[in-house]
Amino acid sequence: MLQTALHFSHTLLKEVVEPGASVVDATMGNGNDTAFLAQLVGSKGLVYAFDIQEAALINTEKKLTELGLTEQVTLFHKGHETIEETIPTETSLTAAVFNLGYLPKSDKQIITKPDTTKKALDAILTRLKPKGRIILVVYYGHTGGEAELALVQDYSQKLPQEEYSVLTYQFVNQRNNPPILFCIEKK
Template identity: 45%
Template sequence: MLGNIVSISHRLLAEIVKSGDTVLDATLGKGNDSIFLAELVGPNGHVYAFDIQEEAITISKQRLQERNLAKQTRLIQANHQEIDHYLPAKCQLSAAIFNLGYLPGGNKTITTQFQSTLRAIDQCLERLVAGGRLIIACYIGHPGGLEEYQSVYHQLENLPQECYSVGHFQFINQKNNPPRLLIVERRS
């Protein structure tokens, strides 16, 4: 079965992320992606996870500790456009994931913004290893969500095809603005 956008994202990550890898969760939220990534990279890997909201950091920290996954995960309360400020200069990523929008169950007026998201994507693409993937789940039903999706889509469709393969997935028979998934794989 196809599942939902999150399960599809996780399958795409599980295909390439291995023990010892370094990965990034650009939108920590309640920690679901970071937990999944921390399990994939194991105790010798590393997960960098960003969120601007203290609530997200607190919830995710507890969830990671409960699963003994905190050791390999660094939670960073900062905008994801500051990736280069927090990651070591030569740090390369096997994968990065974005779930754009707002914190589920949180303040719906605090959302990702297309300008900072585009800068964060650029930084991830620079650090992505050959064969690495960037996964972006775009939620378009909230104010600003469609504009952010369109901006990201436009940025990715213009990536050089000799360096990147870019895909797009959406459920076409679902109502109420189903999320869209953008996938980038670095070729070289």
């Protein structure tokens, strides 16, 4: 059976994230990816997790506490566009994950935006280790979603093939704008 974009994103992350790694959850949301990454990096690793919504921080902190994963995670009540100044420049990142769109079960007017996503991608690429991956799951079936999808497609296609490999994964026969996954891997 084919994996959903979410499950495939976890498969792609499991292949590269090892205990002790430093990684980013650029859109912590309800904390599912943050917790998943925290398990992968283990007690010696570090997850930098970002979100602009108070509810996201509360939900993520609760989940991490329940799972005993708070030690290896730093939560930032900031947008992912602040990665450049928030994460030390000398930090090498093994992976980053984005779920682009809006926080499920919350205000659908608060969405990720193309300009902030581009700024975050630029900051992560400069810190990404060889064989490191950036996973973007783009939910685009809302106002503003098409513009962000266009940004991610354009950004990915312009990356030099000598330095990066880019994969897209999507279901083309499903209704209601199924999410599209992008995986950028540094060579």
